[in-house]
Amino acid sequence: MSRLKEFREFREKMNARILESDNLEIKRFFALDTRAYEDGALPVKTKELLGLVASLVLRCDDCITYHLVRCKEEGVARDEFLEALNVGLIVGGSITIPHLRRAIAVLDELDGMESDA
Secondary structure (H helix, E strand, C coil): CCHHHHHHHHHHHHHHHHHHCCCHHHHHHHHHHHHHCCCCCCCHHHHHHHHHHHHHHHCCHHHHHHHHHHHHHCCCCHHHHHHHHHHHHHHHCHHHHHHHHHHHHHHHHHHHHHHHC
């Protein structure tokens, strides 16, 4: 199973488990997170790139993967990814390099899936 397929299935399964707990505060947070990335004064594509940069700086590989997938769905080009990731590297410093490596591996996988289609 591909890393991306495994990531998606686990994320969907666990989100469903979390939300079925029927905790109002958790549901509100999930809803707030979803709404933050909707089209507004900034387009979705820009917001997803911002999420990607923040995720790299915070060194959250799951978040990086999620935003890479969403950015790809929003039509972000390879050069745009690299510029955004560079901003994250500059802000986050050398400690983000291992996460940058994994981000590029995921991006390569996404590009490979695109060429297989």
